[in-house]
Structures are given as C-alpha cells and as structure tokens.
Amino acid sequence: MDKSATTPQVLRRANLNAVLGVMRDSSALTGTDLIEATGLTRATVIAVCDDLIRRGWVRELEAPRGPGPQKGRPARYFEFNEAAGCVLGIDVGLATTTVLVADLKGRILGRTSERFGKVTDDVAERRGTISRAVDQALAAAGMAHPAVLAVGVGLATAVDRHGNVVRGRRQWASFDLGLQTEAWKQHGWPVLLENDAKLAALAERWCGVGAGVEDLVVMLAGERIGTGLIEAGRLLHGSTGGAGEVGSLELVDGVGSQDGIAKLARLWGTELLGSGADTRIRELVGPGTTRVSARFVFEAAAAGDAGAQEILERIGRRMARVISLLATFLNPELVVIGGAVAASAAMLLPTITAELPRLTETPPRVAVSGLGDAIVATGAVRLALDYVERNALGLAPAPAPERQASSTGTRADG
Structure with a gap:
C-alpha cells in the first residue's frame, strides 16, 4: 500500500476524532476553545467543525449577544449533537x-x-x-x-x-x-x-460509585455470584470469557457454593421459619405459607429480629470470604455489590468490613451500587x-x- 496516499486521510480522520472527542464531553465551545483543547490550527478546527456539521455530528449555535455594539466578527459556537441518533x-x-x-x-x-x-x-x-x-x-x-x-x-x-x-x-x-x-x-x-x-x-466505572476507579470488581450477587473485573482500567475476559465467574466456590471453606445474597436469605429464612422460632418473618409472610422472600428477611432484621440479624451476619461473613479471595488474587481498590439486591446489601457492609482484615492483607473498600436493577x-x-x-x-x-x-x-x- 502507498502510505503517502493514505496519510492525508489518516490525518483528517485523526483531526475529526480529536475535535469530536472534545465536543462530546463538553457543552458549547468556540473555535478558540477547541484550538486550546486539541492543539490544532484555527483553519483546521473550523474546517473540521464544518465537516462534522455536514455529517450531522455537530450543530452550530447562535452566538450570544452581549450589551452594546459588537465589534468584529462574532465567535462561532459549536455543540455536539447528542440527538444525532x-x-x-x-x-x-x-x-x-x-x-x-x-x-x-x-x-x-x-x-x-x-x-x-x-x-x-x-x-x-x-x-x-x-x-x-x-x-x-x-x-x-x-x-x-x-x-x-x-x-x-x-x-x-x-x-x-x-x-x-x-x-x-x-x-x-x-x-x-x-x-x-x-x-x-x-x-x-x-x-x-x-x-x-x-x-x-x-x-x-462510568457513572456509579466506581467512577474513575482503575482497579475495580463489581459483583452481581442476587441468585448467583458473578463478577466483572477491571484491572488498570481494562475489562478482563480471560481466554474463553470466564474471568470473574468464581465458579469453584464450593471448594472454599465457609462458602460452599455460588449462591448469592437473595438466594441465601430466602433459604435460611425458610429454615428459620420452619424451625418454629419466634421470628418477625412469620408475621411478614402471613398465615398459611412457608415461602420466605429475601425482602422479608431484610425487613425483619431492620426491625430488630434476632434470627434475621443472625442470617445477615452469616451472609456477610460468607461474602467477606468471597471478597477476600478476589482481594488476594486481584488486589482491587474497590469491590461494589450490584444488582437488584444492592440496596438491601448495605446492611451487610459492617460485617464484611469487619471481617476482611482478618481474611486478607489487602482488604479493598466495599460499597453497594446505586444503579439498582x-x-x-x-x-x-x-x-x-x-x-x-x-x-x-x-x-x-x-x-x-x-x-x-x-x-x-x-x-x-x-
């Protein structure tokens, strides 16, 4: 391939991407703003903006009018067109x-x-x-x-x-x-x-509690535990997409399965109810049923029910063991518990935080996601x-x- 034939095309594309990247992350900008942000010449910036306007990625705004008569040609204002699709x-x-x-x-x-x-x-x-x-x-x-x-x-x-x-x-x-x-x-x-x-x-990492964190683990821990791993800002996959699956937790003492927070709360809450113990969970599920949802266990614990609080302690200790494994092998700065169970999982944080220093020399911060389901x-x-x-x-x-x-x-x- 003749490199001299492609160099202007490559340069043009690089200039377009540079200007578009700055505009995408900003509000209205003038040509001068774009020159300062990209290091390109004024002629190049204006040519690129006109090209992006023709393509539909950028729109030109009416220049704001100040008090008194205007001297000289008004500055041109440009804005990324977020409605382009x-x-x-x-x-x-x-x-x-x-x-x-x-x-x-x-x-x-x-x-x-x-x-x-x-x-x-x-x-x-x-x-x-x-x-x-x-x-x-x-x-x-x-x-x-x-x-x-x-x-x-x-x-x-x-x-x-x-x-x-x-x-x-x-x-x-x-x-x-x-x-x-x-x-x-x-x-x-x-x-x-x-x-x-x-x-x-x-x-x-984009818009949650992990925003900007370079070494991050996010756990989806409702029915089953699965994790997404970011190391040095890069999402990890593994050779066949298995990075983060934590599929051998049955081998870990004190864990025993890939069961997540909601499933454990449901199973152990049902066991508590079936034991005949005096628990607020019985009032929440109502007469004639033995089916316990995770929500009832968390509600009972919040109301001071000792049996439900013990269930959350057990879940917290178990989750701390899983997080300690991730901390030992990956050394993340932050572990986030996410998904539909995240809001309730905040009640587990005191136990998890207290347990981690005992289980690993590199305990990460632990938080719950605010992005919900x-x-x-x-x-x-x-x-x-x-x-x-x-x-x-x-x-x-x-x-x-x-x-x-x-x-x-x-x-x-x-």
Whole structure:
C-alpha cells in the first residue's frame, strides 16, 4: 500500500476524532476553545467543525449577544449533537429483559421490561420478547428504528472477548439467540454481546460509585455470584470469557457454593421459619405459607429480629470470604455489590468490613451500587456508546431534530 496516499486521510480522520472527542464531553465551545483543547490550527478546527456539521455530528449555535455594539466578527459556537441518533442497552436475564434507550451523551430517553415465557430454551419466543421490548422502549423514547446506531446486550452467560456466546457453558442455550444475525437484520444495527457482570463493571466505572476507579470488581450477587473485573482500567475476559465467574466456590471453606445474597436469605429464612422460632418473618409472610422472600428477611432484621440479624451476619461473613479471595488474587481498590439486591446489601457492609482484615492483607473498600436493577442495561448503553465513539465517522447519524429549550430525559449518570 502507498502510505503517502493514505496519510492525508489518516490525518483528517485523526483531526475529526480529536475535535469530536472534545465536543462530546463538553457543552458549547468556540473555535478558540477547541484550538486550546486539541492543539490544532484555527483553519483546521473550523474546517473540521464544518465537516462534522455536514455529517450531522455537530450543530452550530447562535452566538450570544452581549450589551452594546459588537465589534468584529462574532465567535462561532459549536455543540455536539447528542440527538444525532440513539443507542440501546439491553439486559437479557433468564426470566426478564430490560431495555434502555439513550441519546449519544448517555441520557436515558426510554425504558421498558418484559418477562419471558417459562420455556427458557425457546429461541424464537425469547427473541420475540426482546424485540417487543425494544419496540416499546423506542416508542416511549419517541425514537424511530433508523435512529439506532448501536445495540449493547448483556447476557447471563459466558461471552468471549470477541462478543460470542461461549457454547457449552452454563445456560448458554437460553442466551444464544441470534441477536447479532436474526433479531434486527432488517435494520442492520451493530449488535454487541457481553456478559452481564462485565457490563455491570462498565456501568459502575462510568457513572456509579466506581467512577474513575482503575482497579475495580463489581459483583452481581442476587441468585448467583458473578463478577466483572477491571484491572488498570481494562475489562478482563480471560481466554474463553470466564474471568470473574468464581465458579469453584464450593471448594472454599465457609462458602460452599455460588449462591448469592437473595438466594441465601430466602433459604435460611425458610429454615428459620420452619424451625418454629419466634421470628418477625412469620408475621411478614402471613398465615398459611412457608415461602420466605429475601425482602422479608431484610425487613425483619431492620426491625430488630434476632434470627434475621443472625442470617445477615452469616451472609456477610460468607461474602467477606468471597471478597477476600478476589482481594488476594486481584488486589482491587474497590469491590461494589450490584444488582437488584444492592440496596438491601448495605446492611451487610459492617460485617464484611469487619471481617476482611482478618481474611486478607489487602482488604479493598466495599460499597453497594446505586444503579439498582438497571446496572447491566446501563453497562450495555456504555458498550454501545463506546462503539459509536470508535466508529462515528463511518456511521450515518439520524437527521437532527430542532433543538429543544429543555430536556425531559434523565442521564445515565444522574
């Protein structure tokens, strides 16, 4: 290849990406602002901005008017066009799928959730449920299908570093749904697959309590424990996507299984109820039933029930052992407990924090996520945004709507 023929193209693309990157993370900027931020010449910056305006990625704003007569040519103001399209973030669990629609700055425009049928290996039914949820979320966001520039999808199974479902791993058949090839082939959307816990880690580092932390572990610990690992700012996958699966906890003394916080609370709460003990859990479940939800155990503990508090102590000690293993092997700065169970897990922190120094010489900080049950879908939004940012100049933005005086959506980072 003749390098001299490609050098101007490479330089032009680099200049476009440099300006676009600065504008994406800022509000309105002048040409002078962009010159200072990028080190490019004024002529290059203005040419690049005009090019980005033509492409639809940038819009020019009316220059603000100051008091008195204006001297000379007014400065030009430019702004990243976050409405040039949207991305989808999808969480595909075993029982439920959640879809977020976000603009190109991560502002959430629409959300919906749908439950799957009881047959978990019915590919057509599961794919159809996800497609319906996507359509509903786009309608709620007021966005059309052509506006979608990329789709991120989190799956509760192993996904390798190339974005492929790893066959033969736990429940892979329930998640190998042809989402990249069949679900939206009429739209031609780029569809990116990733493991759910790894996306939870992306979400926390983007806009959660782990924002900016270089060495981070995020645990999804509801029914089963799975972790997303970030080391020196890099998401870890392993040779076949298994990094962070912690699949041999049955070998760990004091742990014994991959059971998560919600499952343990439910199992041990049911045992407590069945023992005939005097416990507030009995009042919460009501007469005629022995089914105990995790919520009842946490509520009873908060009300001072000694049996429920002992259950949380046991869970806290068990989680401390899991975290100590991660601390010994990975030495993270922060471990975040995420997912739907996170709000309740705050009650476990005193026990975990007290236990860790006894179990490891490198105890990390431990926190609970504030992203709730949207943590995986939020990470999927970040995955899709990363794709758009890397490939912006090869994508075709949607026609820019008229600029609105105010926004109605919420940002992923609050």
